[in-house]
Amino acid sequence: xxxxxxxxxxxxxxxxxxxxxxxxxxxxxxxxxxxxxxxxxxxxxxxxxxxxxxxxxxxxxxxxxxxxxxxxxxxxxxxxxxxxxxxxxxxxxxxxxxxxxxxxxxxxxxxxxxxxxxxxxxxxxxxxxxxxxxxxxxxxxxxxxxxxxxxxxxxxxxxxxxxxxxxxxxxxxxxxxxxxxxxxxxxxxxxxxxxxxxxxxxxxxxxxxxxxxxxxxxxxxxxxxxxxxxxxxxxxxxxxxxxxxxxxxxxxxxxxxxxxxxxxxxxxxxxxxxxxxxxxxxxxxxxxxxxxxxxxxxxxxxxxxxxxxxxxxxxxxxxxxxxxxxxxxxxxxxxxxxxxxxxxxxxxxxxxxxxxxxxxxxxxxxxxxxxxxxxxxxxxxxxxxxxxxxxxxxxxxxxxxxxx
Amino acid sequence: xxxxxxxxxxxxxxxxxxxxxxxxxxxxxxxxxxxxxxxxxxxxxxxxxxxxxxxxxxxxxxxxxxxxxxxxxxxxxxxxxxxxxxxxxxxxxxxxxxxxxxxxxxxxxxxxxxxxxxxxxxxxxxxxxxxxxxxxxxxxxxxxxxxxxxxxxxxxxxxxxxxxxxxxxxxxxxxxxxxxxxxxxxxxxxxxxxxxxxxxxxxxxxxxxxxxxxxxxxxxxxxxxxxxxxxxxxxxxxxxxxxxxxxxxxxxxxxxxxxxxxxxxxxxxxxxxxxxxxxxxxxxxxxxxxxxxxxxxxxxxxxxxxxxxxxxxxxxxxxxxxxxxxxxxxxxxxxxxxxxxxxxxxxxxxxxxxxxxxxxxxxxxxxxxxxxxxx
Numbered sequence: 001x002x003x004x005x006x007x008x009x010x011x012x013x014x015x016x017x018x019x020x021x022x023x024x025x026x027x028x029x030x031x032x033x034x035x036x037x038x039x040x041x042x043x044x045x046x047x048x049x050x051x052x053x054x055x056x057x058x059x060x061x062x063x064x065x066x067x068x069x070x071x072x073x074x075x076x077x078x079x080x081x082x083x084x085x086x087x088x089x090x091x092x093x094x095x096x097x098x099x100x101x102x103x104x105x106x107x108x109x110x111x112x113x114x115x116x117x118x119x120x121x122x123x124x125x126x127x128x129x130x131x132x133x134x135x136x137x138x139x140x141x142x143x144x145x146x147x148x149x150x151x152x153x154x155x156x157x158x159x160x161x162x163x164x165x166x167x168x169x170x171x172x173x174x175x176x177x178x179x180x181x182x183x184x185x186x187x188x189x190x191x192x193x194x195x196x197x198x199x200x201x202x203x204x205x206x207x208x209x210x211x212x213x214x215x216x217x218x219x220x221x222x223x224x225x226x227x228x229x230x231x232x233x234x235x236x237x238x239x240x241x242x243x244x245x246x247x248x249x250x251x252x253x254x255x256x257x258x259x260x261x262x263x264x265x266x267x268x269x270x271x272x273x274x275x276x277x278x279x280x281x282x283x284x285x286x287x288x289x290x291x292x293x294x295x296x297x298x299x300x301x302x303x304x305x306x307x308x309x310x311x312x313x314x315x316x317x318x319x320x321x322x323x324x325x326x327x328x329x330x331x332x333x334x335x336x337x338x339x340x341x342x343x344x345x346x347x348x349x350x351x352x353x354x355x356x357x358x359x360x361x362x363x364x365x366x367x368x369x370x371x372x373x374x375x376x377x378x379x380x381x382x383x384x385x386x387x388x389x390x391x392x393x394x395x396x397x398x399x400x401x402x403x404x
Numbered sequence: 405x406x407x408x409x410x411x412x413x414x415x416x417x418x419x420x421x422x423x424x425x426x427x428x429x430x431x432x433x434x435x436x437x438x439x440x441x442x443x444x445x446x447x448x449x450x451x452x453x454x455x456x457x458x459x460x461x462x463x464x465x466x467x468x469x470x471x472x473x474x475x476x477x478x479x480x481x482x483x484x485x486x487x488x489x490x491x492x493x494x495x496x497x498x499x500x501x502x503x504x505x506x507x508x509x510x511x512x513x514x515x516x517x518x519x520x521x522x523x524x525x526x527x528x529x530x531x532x533x534x535x536x537x538x539x540x541x542x543x544x545x546x547x548x549x550x551x552x553x554x555x556x557x558x559x560x561x562x563x564x565x566x567x568x569x570x571x572x573x574x575x576x577x578x579x580x581x582x583x584x585x586x587x588x589x590x591x592x593x594x595x596x597x598x599x600x601x602x603x604x605x606x607x608x609x610x611x612x613x614x615x616x617x618x619x620x621x622x623x624x625x626x627x628x629x630x631x632x633x634x635x636x637x638x639x640x641x642x643x644x645x646x647x648x649x650x651x652x653x654x655x656x657x658x659x660x661x662x663x664x665x666x667x668x669x670x671x672x673x674x675x676x677x678x679x680x681x682x683x684x685x686x687x688x689x690x691x692x693x694x695x696x697x698x699x700x701x702x703x704x705x706x707x708x709x710x711x712x713x714x715x716x717x718x719x720x721x722x723x724x725x726x727x728x729x730x731x732x733x734x735x736x737x738x739x740x741x742x743x744x745x746x747x748x749x750x751x752x753x754x755x756x757x758x759x760x761x762x763x764x765x766x767x768x769x770x771x772x773x774x775x776x777x778x779x
Contacts, residue, residue: 396520
């Protein structure tokens with residue numbers, strides 16, 4: 001079977017096709033031989049700088065921050081690392097008592113592993129576990145701030161805007177208020193949320209966005225850094241981007257990112273409503289085919305505030321997610337068991353385990369995520385392929401000696 | 405046919421997958437994650453299951469344009485292979501984990517999952533041949549026989565001697581007609597990045613190859629006596645489970661033998677935690693009793709002339725085998741070797757051949773000499 005020909009792509013949360021408008025902007029900028037290095041003083045430098053700064057202004061406006069708060073990065077992973085490690089280092093240097101980070105248990109690995117790196121270096125971490133729907137409550141955050149030595153020991157709070165696996169949207173403004181009451185900066189990974197729910201990054205001190213989840217170029221992203229924040233840089237050099245992120249800026253990438261961010265925000269309401277109806281058809285159809293399937297996280301038809309409109313996360317009893325993935329792949333439907341993993345080894349998701357899902361159930365996870373190219377035909381094709389995939393995956397599970 | 409190609413990340417399984425594809429099969433590559441922790445490039449064992457190996461396998465699959473998946477069988481592998489290995493050593497036997505893995509994982513857990521997902525068979529990069537022969541006694545009139553590879557230096561039929569007829573009916577070994585240099589050449593011609601990758605060696609889950617150290621970490625130190633065949637204490641050991649029949653090095657004996665000749669482990673007893681050493685001539689055995697019988701085809705009846713092989717790259721010894729207990733299982737097999745063989749330890753497998761055909765295998769339960777009691 002041709003592995004490359006996937007007419008049905010339901011893995012937009014992994015990456016989504018680049019928008020035609022973005023391709024136009026990027027290629028036009030790349031072809032423009034009059035552009036130099038945006039840090040240079042001469043005319044070609046000024047021309048490139050104009051592209052970069054106009055892009056910065058567009059992005060700032062779309063994300064509700066000021067242009068000086070926009071720091072260009074290579075994407076979500078870099079943004080999360082710079083926010084977490086840099087802020088911890090700066091805040092602890094300013095006051096050695098701040099040796100603790102308070103982090104939700106459902107963060108992306110870009111945050112989790114950065115935190116574990118800090119812990120190996122002597123930091124303490126207090127995890128904030130979500131409720132069974134995958135939502136972190138202000139109450140739980142307050143308890144975490146008060147624990148382990150109190151808020152005076154906290155360098156940073158990190159809570160994502162919306163979860164990449166189960167799609168639950170976090171009450172970021174309320175959570176930030178808890179931390180801000182103690183003067184603690186808040187970092188939020190908004191990679192999945194942008195373009196689907198309203199994202200106002202002025203609510204947090206450090207916000208992370210990446211291009212390739214919204215139809216922008218891979219390898220582009222933004223970390224918003226509040227004006228009173230001064231995280232330690234990870235990369236030292238030419239001092240670009242407020243000295244927080246040295247390195248020559250990619251004018252074409254930045255311009256493409258600005259186009260993608262602006263379009264994502266401008267089209268958000270319409271896009272969200274369209275995806276939510278596809279999502280609801282997908283979830284409703286799957287539950288009709290097999291009523292034993294569980295939807296992870298909060299889900300109500302037409303709701304676009306508590307759950308990302310693009311996300312359907314299903315748990316299928318009596319089978320392994322990777323068997324389902326294979327069988328659907330073979331039937332021409334591309335989806336995921338959760339977040340992609342380097343080794344490709346399926347492990348129960350830390351997000352599901354943090355939500356209190358038993359390990360046995362967590363293994364039967366299937367994540368289907370919609371995007372700007374999704375159509376009702378995609379949903380129908382998935383639903384048509386599902387019954388056979390369920391049957392085969394359950395047969396495989398039974399053959400491996402698993403419980404039904 | 406729809407075939408799962410088990411892809412370790414090595415050159416052999418890469419070419420095996422390519423050949424299955426060339427033969428017109430619908431092929432999907434599967435890499436088995438067997439190590440408990442494959443977290444880094446360095447961790448886990450050499451030659452198997454590292455992230456690097458999975459990546460190498462994926463590169464080959466991408467090049468062939470076939471789907472590729474990693475199946476996590478670490479838990480099954482730990483239970484059926486690693487823990488079995490430890491408990492066998494603890495009981496004073498010397499197991500071969502590769503046979504165990506083939507019996508329980510590659511041609512059981514992997515094959516079962518593949519069949520359940522709608523595949524027809526599994527293909528691996530083992531050097532062995534499967535030949536279809538007519539046999540009116542079986543349904544369909546066709547029987548698949550397992551035979552040695554054409555390259556005697558690489559022949560791996562020994563580690564496949566645990567496969568039964570059903571497993572064999574679902575297995576492909578596309579490399580059995582080739583030599584290793586041919587396979588490397590073919591891999592290079594196909595543009596595989598693994599063409600020059602070194603062969604894996606030893607036991608995949610013991611990263612540094614130090615089996616005794618690895619076992620000591622799991623079974624602990626249990627000091628006990630080293631005695632000669634008369635029972636005279638000659639020294640002390642750190643645990644009888646760490647010693648294997650035929651072993652000469654690492655005994656640490658301070659008293660030389662009366663005649664100055666080297667001494668070898670001739671038996672171990674983990675119940676009394678005793679290691680018995682003796683001169684070389686005590687190592688030879690010509691009677692083997694085996695249990696845990698596995699037949700690759702028809703069960704031999706009565707006395708049979710066979711070739712017997714007791715280790716992966718050992719010589720085949722002419723022998724007479726007598727299966728006891730009819731076709732009932734569990735049975736036992738008694739093998740009389742035409743010549744004496746050294747260093748045969750309980751727990752090893754004896755694989756029986758008729759010409760180049762694999763008849764079956766047994767786990768060695770006891771050894772002895774004709775004219776003496778089998779111990």
